[in-house]
Structures are given as structure tokens and as C-alpha cells.
Amino acid sequence: MTNRAFYDAALSDFLQSTSDNIIGKLASSHTQQLQHEQTGAWAAQVQILQQALSGLTPRDGHLFFEFLIPRMGRRADAVLIYQGIIFVIEFKVGSSNYHSADLRQTVGYALDLKNFHRGSHSLPIVPILLATKAEKSAWELNLDKDGVAKPIVDNGQQIADIIMQCAVKLQANQVDAIEWSNSGYLPTPTIVEAAQALYANHAVEDIARNEADTQNLGVTSDELLELIHQARVNKQKIICFVTGVPGAGKTLVGLNIANTHSNPKDNEYSVFLSGNGPLVSVLQEALAMDKSSRTNMSKAAARRETSQFIQNIHRFRDEALDGSVPPENVAIFDEAQRAWNAEQTSKFMQTKRNQPDFNQSEPEFLIEVMDRHEAWAVIIALIGGGQEINTGEAGLAGWLSALEHDYSHWQVYCSTELLKGEYISDGLSLENLQNANKLPSLHLATSMRSFRAEKLSSFVHHVIAGECSKAAELAAELQAQYPLYLTRDLTKAKQWLKQQSRGLESIGMLASSNGIRLKAEGIFVKNKFDPVSWFLHPHDDIRSCHFLEDVATEFDVQGLELDWCLVGWDADYRYNDQQFEHWRFKGTQWQKRNKEQDKRYLENAYRVLLTRARQGMVIFVPEGNDGDPTRPCHYYQHTYQYLLQCGFQTLPFD
Structure with missing residues (x-):
């Protein structure tokens, strides 16, 4: 049998x-x-x-x-x-x-x-x-x-x-x-499906492709579990940086560790923490729904359980303000590069949490909280490159700086990939850290988000960087399995997307949070958005992504994914026939972004949007309207032509 x-x-x-x-x-x-x-x-x-x-x-x-x-x-x-x-x-x-x-x-x-x-x-x-x-x-x-x-x-x-x-x-x-x-399984589940499978006691190797090289999820997970065990036995404090390309499974690795030691009575009790509110809400609800359907547990009881396994990092931070020692010896920080810098954290804590003397960055404070454990503690920081999308995000530099100046007694484990410019943007290195250890398995090199297009993240990188010839080379390889389409007609874009979806495959409409003038086309990025309804409700629910009525921004979808995506491209990131320009719509007009950090946030916003689709996408670039000074046609025309040069094809029925 x-x-x-x-x-x-x-x-x-x-x-x-x-x-x-x-x-x-x-x-x-x-x-x-x-x-x-x-x-x-x-x-x-x-x-x-x-x-x-x-x-x-x-x-x-x-x-x-x-x-x-x-x-x-x-x-x-x-x-x-x-x-x-x-x-x-x-x-x-x-x-x-x-x-x-x-x-x-x-x-x-x-x-x-x-x-x-x-x-x-x-x-x-x-x-x-x-x-x-x-x-x-x-x-x-x-x-x-x-x-x-x-x-x-x-x-x-x-x-x-x-x-x-x-x-x-x-x-x-x-x-x-x-x-x-x-015969073998090569599954590439969505993060929601993967979390549900882990929570139902499937092994991580059973729900993710086990590549032939040494950089697969099982090896990385085993390495981290062993480091946790060593830290407890040897009474050490260690921090592990896990890097990886977008969609490589960093979050899945973190969830696997937390799930393995999710019992509060476990000697190596762990918690998964994320500042990504939509991701936390969607995962908590999805796990609760799944557990309730598999057991006699009510959804409310299941939700209470899952909210301990996966927590919002800000809740964890606020509960530690009283100086108490957290119950978990292992803290896994998802998207750790998005932790706030000292200015942003201090401003928030002083004005919103009544902490007038607070003057630490989020990485500094979180390390200090885990350092309160007398015997041992482990921090696992999941680091994604090129994904900072919000004001005040410290990036990896915030973590390295805290370790160098205040927590030099912590052992540091990472791969050599951590030293590359994609992860360190301001010249920091590991040279000043006394206890740095290199482990190749702590880098995940293969994207799993799209089982049809492992080179999608590289393609998107070239598109965002203005390197159309390099993008076009990859597009030629991708198109056979991963459709990349472009249109000026939103109705046709929606029609195409609905034609692609079969079975339980998901479709959804995305746009930049600053794509304000897409409002003229019927895409309202400022509408109230409910991620749980959008991601988890069934196909016949008008609040779900499948109806293509509500639009999700980079803040709503980072860390999550869909099978097929429609991406609305506004004039905030516009091509001028030479290079990209960075703009922000404020009040009644466009304002140019001049700060390099602001420019990077916008580029990363589009990077997030263009890497959400697992099976294919269509980009909608409006025609514009010369009678409207906020969206004249030339704001969009060069962008449309550039994307064609990158290898996007016009819809078959355009």
C-alpha cells in the first residue's frame, strides 16, 4: 500500500x-x-x-x-x-x-x-x-x-x-x-498553504521543493534547529541572519522553526514575529480556519492559539516595555530589514506609547529584550534584499550596528551573501563583529514563489533598474511558461485575468500606494482594505481578490502572493525615454522625490508588486488624458514603450 x-x-x-x-x-x-x-x-x-x-x-x-x-x-x-x-x-x-x-x-x-x-x-x-x-x-x-x-x-x-x-x-x-x-512531489505552496500544512504537522520537506543543491529549506531549517539546540546546551546567545532572494522561502523557514517549538512548555519555545500587519492577520486567520475545519475546536479558540504562534512584532515590543523577560527563548523576526531606525522608533514610542526617554532603534531594543534571558537566547533575523518600502526602516545596518556597539557577546551566524550590496546599502561589513561565523546554508538562493519562473526576481530587478535589454533576454525565456502581458485597457486586463484562473487559483489587482491618479481609471489605492477578506474569502465574495474590485498595495501584499496578478502602473514611477523618474502625488500635483531613500522605497514598492504573481501577470498602463494636468499622455507613453522593450507583450486581443 x-x-x-x-x-x-x-x-x-x-x-x-x-x-x-x-x-x-x-x-x-x-x-x-x-x-x-x-x-x-x-x-x-x-x-x-x-x-x-x-x-x-x-x-x-x-x-x-x-x-x-x-x-x-x-x-x-x-x-x-x-x-x-x-x-x-x-x-x-x-x-x-x-x-x-x-x-x-x-x-x-x-x-x-x-x-x-x-x-x-x-x-x-x-x-x-x-x-x-x-x-x-x-x-x-x-x-x-x-x-x-x-x-x-x-x-x-x-x-x-x-x-x-x-x-x-x-x-x-x-x-x-x-x-x-x-513519483516525487515538487510542491510550491503559497505561504498561506505552507503555513497550514506545517500547522497540520507536515514536514517542511513535504511542502516545498527539495532542490538538489545544499541550499534548500530542509537543510536551512535543520541548521537553525541545531543552532538553537546548541545555544541552549552551551548557554550561548546567538543571532542568525537568513538571507534569500524574493520568494525563496525565508518566511516558510521561520514558520517551520516556530511551529516546531510552538508549545510554551517546550525547552526551546519559539515565536514568529512580523511587523507586516496584513501577513500576520492573514496567517493567523488562515491557520485558525484550517484548524477549526480539521478539529472540533471553535474558530475563536483556534484563533487564540494561532495568535500566540504568530505575533505582530509591535505587540511583542510593547509587552516588553515593563522590563520583563519574554517567555520565548527563540524569537524569529520576519522581514527584519524593515525594523525601524532610532529616529522612527523613538518618535513612535515617545508620542504613541508614552515613553519620553526612549532612544533606541527597533533592532537595539529587540536584541536588548532577548538579552534579558540569563542563560541563553536565539534571534533568527530573516532578511530580504531590496524590500524596504516604508519611511524609517533601518535595513540590515540597524542590526549590525547594535551588535557591534552594545551586544558584542552575541554570536553571529550568516552566509557570505550577507556582505553583498543588495543587503548592505551603506558600506557596513562584518569586520567589526567579534563573533561572526559563516554558514552557506543560511542563504536561500532559489525563488519558489513562481513554480513556472525561477528567474522572475532577476527579470523584475532589471525592469526596475532600467536595464531593458537584460530584462528582454530573461523575458524571452520566461514567456513560454510565465505570461508577461501589457495593455492600456483595464477592462481587457481584467477579462484576461479571469480567463487564466482555473480551479482554486487566485487572481488580484495591485498598484503602488502612491498610484493616486489611477483613481481616474477606477483603481482606488486609498480605499479601506481588509487583507483577510481579500486573500481568504471565496471566489463568489465581492470583498475577495477574485472580484478585481478592491486593489491591494505593496503594503498589503508584501510576503504574500497570488497565482495571477493585474498590476496598475501609475506616473509615480515613470520612464522618460532615458531613465526612470521618481514622483509622489501630494494634494493636487506631482512632486519629485529627491532623497535617495525615498527613491529606493518607490523602486522597492514596484519590485514587491511585480513579484507577487506565481503564474503570470498583466500590467495596465493608462493612456492618460491631456485634458487633465495630473495625467497627461506623455507621463505614461514612455513607460508603456519601455515595458514593451523589456519583453512584455501586448494582450492577444488588444
């Missing part, structure tokens, strides 16, 4: 087995307390399939019940391998309707097998939604270009006919079902 399914058997064996025997095997593999409804559903599924499949050629089939779907960490009700075709069958026993949400779920399983299960890459996959009390429905086989069929719906009466006709039409080559089942 494979470990990928609760039950599997050759079709001939399945047809000869009793229902009790099959359900017994299913129940013995099930890890949760079985409800009567579950065993009843299995009994109905077995009865329907034994009756329907009896007319097939037994030697040509193999059946799997409760088959693990890699990216989602969920299990498909049934997967039938028959004459070289994968049939993903999702049952809705007792349902009298083919609900759109159930269709999306079924197609989602098929797409995840196609994209993330090695044995499924080249095979045709047919998703079937089976609602047992629904009306009989006409069907036809239509394959998309990747070999995944449009979903077929049935009430169980035509299932044998569907399978046999598909086999005749496709004439696929036979495959070894066991070999197919045991």
Missing part, C-alpha cells in the same frame, strides 16, 4: 473486495476521530464505483481513495488511473447541485497533480465532480493546453461511459500506477 493514499488497489481487487474491508482499511489510515458521516460517505463512494466500474477492463485500472494532493495538503476522494489517464473524482454524496465551489476544488486537485506531482506532468488528467442527487448532465471532453480537461459533472449514472469514452478518445499510453503514485 502506498503512503500517498489511505487505500489503493488494482481495479480487479477493488471490484472483488467487500465494502466493509475497504472502509476498514480507509479508517485504519485516518488520523482524525472518524465521524459517522465520513464512513457513510465512504460506503456510498465504494458502492457507486464498484457498480459503475464493473464494466471496465480490470487489468487496465488502479484505484486510490483519499489520495494526497501535494500543494494543498488535502486528499482527493478518489483517483483512478485507467489506460494512461488520471481521473480525479470528487464526491458530494447527497448533493443535488453541482456547486461552483465544488467544481473549483475538483479542478484544483487536478491542477496541483499536473503542476507538482512528477508522475502526472505528461499525463492527461480528467477532473470529475460527482453529486449523487443532482440531475443527469450532458458532458464532453475538452483538454486545455496543459492536458488538464475542463471539469465533467455527473451524478454517478454515466461514470463508466465517461471513463471509457475518454480512454477511446485520448488513446493514452499505459502507466505503472504504483510507480506513478510514488
Whole structure:
């Protein structure tokens, strides 16, 4: 029996087995307390399939019940391998309707097998939604270009006919079902899916691609867990800097460490901290929803639990103002380069927290808080390059300066990549640190955000830097798997995006927080934004990203991702036929940004926006209006032409 399914058997064996025997095997593999409804559903599924499949050629089939779907960490009700075709069958026993949400779920399983299960890459996959009390429905086989069929719906009466006709039409080559089942998974989950899987006790290696080199998530996680253990045993205080390209999985590594030691009674009790409010809110709610659905725990109780595992860094900081020792010996700071400098922190603490004598940077204060532990403490600082997007962010320099001047007794661990200019922008080095140790595994070199385009971050870097020829070279490689489109028509951009999304794939509209004049096009970046509703609510909820009505800015989406994105490009970052200009809209007019730091924030805002899509994106550049002095056509025309030169293509129906 494979470990990928609760039950599997050759079709001939399945047809000869009793229902009790099959359900017994299913129940013995099930890890949760079985409800009567579950065993009843299995009994109905077995009865329907034994009756329907009896007319097939037994030697040509193999059946799997409760088959693990890699990216989602969920299990498909049934997967039938028959004459070289994968049939993903999702049952809705007792349902009298083919609900759109159930269709999306079924197609989602098929797409995840196609994209993330090695044995499924080249095979045709047919998703079937089976609602047992629904009306009989006409069907036809239509394959998309990747070999995944449009979903077929049935009430169980035509299932044998569907399978046999598909086999005749496709004439696929036979495959070894066991070999197919045991072929490797290469999942690249979203951070929300990954966090849910970790919280449900999946290993990090099971939910992320395990690259052949030494810089994968499992190795990095193991290294950090060992350093934590050493610090406790040897009574040391250490700080580990984990660097990586955008989308490489730094946040996932941090969540894995925190989840491993999430019990307050654990000797190495850890907490995941982030100043990214939307990310914290979305992860806390997603984990609570998932745990509530898997257990008998109420969502409120689950939310209380997840809010301890993942915390807002400002809550952690404020609770430490009384001089107390935090309960956690290990603190993981996500996006640590975004910690506030001394000026910003002091200003906030003095005016908002009634701390008139406060005069530290956020890194200084956070190290001081963890230094209160007498025996040992560990800080894991997750550092992203080129991602500072807000006023007063200290970058890596704030951490190194604090360690050099006040906490030289702390051991420092990092990779040599930490010394590169992408992470240190003002000439600092590790030379003045007494206890610096180099570990190559603390750098994650491969982006996992887009399973279709590992070179996306490099492409975006060249686009932002004004290097169109270098960008165009990469675009030529990307386009086959990762569409990069450009349009002047917002309606067509939305139409294209909706056409791309299948199953549970997400779509969303993004724009710069200073893209104020996109308001004239119907994109309102200043509207109140609810990240939980936008990211987590279902496709038919008007508040969700899928409706393409509410727009998210760089502050809303940093650290999160979507499958397909529409990016609105305003005149704040405009090309003038020679180079990019940096502008800010204030009041009723554009003002030029002159400070280098302000320019970098704007560049990084667009860097964030252009690296959110996992499967492809379309950029909308307005035509402008010469009758409006805030958006004349020439503000946008050169930018549009530049992006074409970078390798973006016009929409096929433009």
C-alpha cells in the first residue's frame, strides 16, 4: 500500500473486495476521530464505483481513495488511473447541485497533480465532480493546453461511459500506477498553504521543493534547529541572519522553526514575529480556519492559539516595555530589514506609547529584550534584499550596528551573501563583529514563489533598474511558461485575468500606494482594505481578490502572493525615454522625490508588486488624458514603450 493514499488497489481487487474491508482499511489510515458521516460517505463512494466500474477492463485500472494532493495538503476522494489517464473524482454524496465551489476544488486537485506531482506532468488528467442527487448532465471532453480537461459533472449514472469514452478518445499510453503514485512531489505552496500544512504537522520537506543543491529549506531549517539546540546546551546567545532572494522561502523557514517549538512548555519555545500587519492577520486567520475545519475546536479558540504562534512584532515590543523577560527563548523576526531606525522608533514610542526617554532603534531594543534571558537566547533575523518600502526602516545596518556597539557577546551566524550590496546599502561589513561565523546554508538562493519562473526576481530587478535589454533576454525565456502581458485597457486586463484562473487559483489587482491618479481609471489605492477578506474569502465574495474590485498595495501584499496578478502602473514611477523618474502625488500635483531613500522605497514598492504573481501577470498602463494636468499622455507613453522593450507583450486581443 502506498503512503500517498489511505487505500489503493488494482481495479480487479477493488471490484472483488467487500465494502466493509475497504472502509476498514480507509479508517485504519485516518488520523482524525472518524465521524459517522465520513464512513457513510465512504460506503456510498465504494458502492457507486464498484457498480459503475464493473464494466471496465480490470487489468487496465488502479484505484486510490483519499489520495494526497501535494500543494494543498488535502486528499482527493478518489483517483483512478485507467489506460494512461488520471481521473480525479470528487464526491458530494447527497448533493443535488453541482456547486461552483465544488467544481473549483475538483479542478484544483487536478491542477496541483499536473503542476507538482512528477508522475502526472505528461499525463492527461480528467477532473470529475460527482453529486449523487443532482440531475443527469450532458458532458464532453475538452483538454486545455496543459492536458488538464475542463471539469465533467455527473451524478454517478454515466461514470463508466465517461471513463471509457475518454480512454477511446485520448488513446493514452499505459502507466505503472504504483510507480506513478510514488513519483516525487515538487510542491510550491503559497505561504498561506505552507503555513497550514506545517500547522497540520507536515514536514517542511513535504511542502516545498527539495532542490538538489545544499541550499534548500530542509537543510536551512535543520541548521537553525541545531543552532538553537546548541545555544541552549552551551548557554550561548546567538543571532542568525537568513538571507534569500524574493520568494525563496525565508518566511516558510521561520514558520517551520516556530511551529516546531510552538508549545510554551517546550525547552526551546519559539515565536514568529512580523511587523507586516496584513501577513500576520492573514496567517493567523488562515491557520485558525484550517484548524477549526480539521478539529472540533471553535474558530475563536483556534484563533487564540494561532495568535500566540504568530505575533505582530509591535505587540511583542510593547509587552516588553515593563522590563520583563519574554517567555520565548527563540524569537524569529520576519522581514527584519524593515525594523525601524532610532529616529522612527523613538518618535513612535515617545508620542504613541508614552515613553519620553526612549532612544533606541527597533533592532537595539529587540536584541536588548532577548538579552534579558540569563542563560541563553536565539534571534533568527530573516532578511530580504531590496524590500524596504516604508519611511524609517533601518535595513540590515540597524542590526549590525547594535551588535557591534552594545551586544558584542552575541554570536553571529550568516552566509557570505550577507556582505553583498543588495543587503548592505551603506558600506557596513562584518569586520567589526567579534563573533561572526559563516554558514552557506543560511542563504536561500532559489525563488519558489513562481513554480513556472525561477528567474522572475532577476527579470523584475532589471525592469526596475532600467536595464531593458537584460530584462528582454530573461523575458524571452520566461514567456513560454510565465505570461508577461501589457495593455492600456483595464477592462481587457481584467477579462484576461479571469480567463487564466482555473480551479482554486487566485487572481488580484495591485498598484503602488502612491498610484493616486489611477483613481481616474477606477483603481482606488486609498480605499479601506481588509487583507483577510481579500486573500481568504471565496471566489463568489465581492470583498475577495477574485472580484478585481478592491486593489491591494505593496503594503498589503508584501510576503504574500497570488497565482495571477493585474498590476496598475501609475506616473509615480515613470520612464522618460532615458531613465526612470521618481514622483509622489501630494494634494493636487506631482512632486519629485529627491532623497535617495525615498527613491529606493518607490523602486522597492514596484519590485514587491511585480513579484507577487506565481503564474503570470498583466500590467495596465493608462493612456492618460491631456485634458487633465495630473495625467497627461506623455507621463505614461514612455513607460508603456519601455515595458514593451523589456519583453512584455501586448494582450492577444488588444
